[in-house]
Amino acid sequence: MGRERDRDRASRLVPGVYFVTPDGADEALVLAAMRGGAAMIQLRDKRATDAELTARARRLLPALRAAGLPLIINDRLEVALAAGADGLHIGQGDGDPAEALAALAPGQMLGLSVEALAHLSAMPAGVDHIGAGPVRSTATKPDHAPPIGFDGLAEITRAAPVPTVAIGGLKEADVVAARMAGCAGIAVVSAISEDHDPEGATRALVRAWRQG
Ligand SMILES: Cc1ncc(COP(=O)(O)OP(=O)(O)O)c(N)n1
Ligand SMILES: Cc1nc(C(=O)O)sc1CCOP(=O)(O)O
Numbered sequence: 118m119g120r121e122r123d124r125d126r127a128s129r130l131v132p133g134v135y136f137v138t139p140d141g142a143d144e145a146l147v148l149a150a151m152r153g154g155a156a157m158i159q160l161r162d163k164r165a166t167d168a169e170l171t172a173r174a175r176r177l178l179p180a181l182r183a184a185g186l187p188l189i190i191n192d193r194l195e196v197a198l199a200a201g202a203d204g205l206h207i208g209q210g211d212g213d214p215a216e217a218l219a220a221l222a223p224g225q226m227l228g229l230s231v232e233a234l235a236h237l238s239a240m241p242a243g244v245d246h247i248g249a250g251p252v253r254s255t256a257t258k259p260d261h262a263p264p265i266g267f268d269g270l271a272e273i274t275r276a277a278p279v280p281t282v283a284i285g286g287l288k289e290a291d292v293v294a295a296r297m298a299g300c301a302g303i304a305v306v307s308a309i310s311e312d313h314d315p316e317g318a319t320r321a322l323v324r325a326w327r328q329g
């Protein structure tokens with residue numbers, strides 16, 4: 118029943134290219150992804166303090182809001198609340214999603230990582246979207262779960278009651294396969310952050326997404 122309710126409730130995910138920041142990312146990198154046409158931004162920084170991340174989020178929010186891009190905070194509920202961000206993303210080891218949902222404001226999204234089909238059955242109603250992966254092994258997240266490939270991604274996407282974003286080792290050439298797997302978006306770190314032209318790299322991903 119919870120699943121059916123979720124299916125009927127509109128997700129606030131903005132489909133397309135979702136940029137997840139690397140540790141230590143400056144605001145210029147986020148703004149480059151924004152200019153390149155990214156649909157969503159996630160501040161993910163395992164090294165920053167809560168105060169630093171909150172300040173970074175507050176500095177970015179006016180420009181992102183003006184451009185219509187939701188800002189999601191990785192892992193840290195207190196930062197998402199203090200900054201008034203558009204949502205929080207947590208993984209399977211980041212605490213109880215039902216508790217996060219209860220703490221978030223009604224307008225704030227909760228994204229949840231799903232690394233296997235079994236995680237869907239434990240997912241509470243109210244999760245806005247899932248990040249499914251890793252599709253491929255990636256050096257960006259050394260502690261990642263075993264890769265699920267595009268077949269695993271399609272299986273999860275078909276079964277999920279909310280939109281799926283693919284993540285993990287994805288490049289421009291993977292956009293079509295992610296769309297074919299039924300995804301509403303692709304989330305990337307290095308495909309944008311490690312390019313010498315992050316804005317151009319984002320633009321190329323967005324073009325591939327729209328053509329796919
Ligand atoms: C969109 C999206 N999907 C998955 C993740 C991974 O979250 P998690 O499993 O909690 O791992 P960390 O990012 O915290 O290392 C994500 N961040 N975003
Ligand atoms: C943050 C993150 N989560 C993953 C998951 O599988 O849950 S993979 C990952 C890192 C994605 O970085 P890149 O695009 O550079 O591979």
Ligand SMILES: [Mg+2]
Pocket residue numbers: 191192206207208211
């Ligand atoms: Mg996490």
